[in-house]
Amino acid sequence: MKNVLENLQRYQDLLLRIRQLEHELTTYPESVEKLGQELKQHLIAVARSEEQLAENSGQKDRKEEYLVLCKANLEKFEQDLMEVTNQKEYSAVLKEIDSTKREIHETETVIITLMESTKQLKTECEQLKTSSDQLQVTHDEAISGFRDTNQGKIKEKGKLEKEKRRLEKLIPASHMRRFNQIAARRAGIAVATVTDECCSACNMKIRPQMVNNMQRNPDKMYICDNCQRILVYIEPDGDDS
Numbered sequence: 001m002k003n004v005l006e007n008l009q010r011y012q013d014l015l016l017r018i019r020q021l022e023h024e025l026t027t028y029p030e031s032v033e034k035l036g037q038e039l040k041q042h043l044i045a046v047a048r049s050e051e052q053l054a055e056n057s058g059q060k061d062r063k064e065e066y067l068v069l070c071k072a073n074l075e076k077f078e079q080d081l082m083e084v085t086n087q088k089e090y091s092a093v094l095k096e097i098d099s100t101k102r103e104i105h106e107t108e109t110v111i112i113t114l115m116e117s118t119k120q121l122k123t124e125c126e127q128l129k130t131s132s133d134q135l136q137v138t139h140d141e142a143i144s145g146f147r148d149t150n151q152g153k154i155k156e157k158g159k160l161e162k163e164k165r166r167l168e169k170l171i172p173a174s175h176m177r178r179f180n181q182i183a184a185r186r187a188g189i190a191v192a193t194v195t196d197e198c199c200s201a202c203n204m205k206i207r208p209q210m211v212n213n214m215q216r217n218p219d220k221m222y223i224c225d226n227c228q229r230i231l232v233y234i235e236p237d238g239d240d241s
Ligand SMILES: [Zn+2]
Pocket: 192, 199, 200, 201, 202, 203, 204, 224, 225, 226, 227, 228, 229
């Protein structure tokens, strides 16, 4: 029984380690996760900046088209001025000329402002692109590093799974059933050790009577009164063989 219990304990260690390895193999480390988030935010910022840039250039193009139109109008009004026949017409055309000139001046000012902001946006956009490219490289390197580390873990997992299958054949089916029932209820921990008369899983003191029985009768299965786990007795000198 002592061997069966030890096998069960080893079996439990294997299951826990395999579970841990599976988690590590499928979960990016926090540092990689953080880099990924940062990269995502950078890419959003680049897209937003490109959008703004396109909108700005579009606005500038429309103002330039409008300016051409205004200048053509001015030319037409100046032509009209030569052909007026009375003072009233003269004043009216002059008024049109004045307001068109004002419009041209205002449009030119807006165009200059838009050109300046477009230039600034272009620089910002380039900077964002450069830093997001750098971040992409760092992120890719971190992921490939993660995959490299995983190679060792995949190997370890394969070895442990082989040992697990070997133990499954060694451990009697009734014990295996009991183990699985308790493990399912107790987060995978079905076996606890008894050292210094305490259960390693729940820390409760084991009745001295039971400890005595365990020492005298190692071929029986004992269950912790408190947490209901299978107990493996460890000799006080640490020699449990
Ligand atoms: Zn216990």
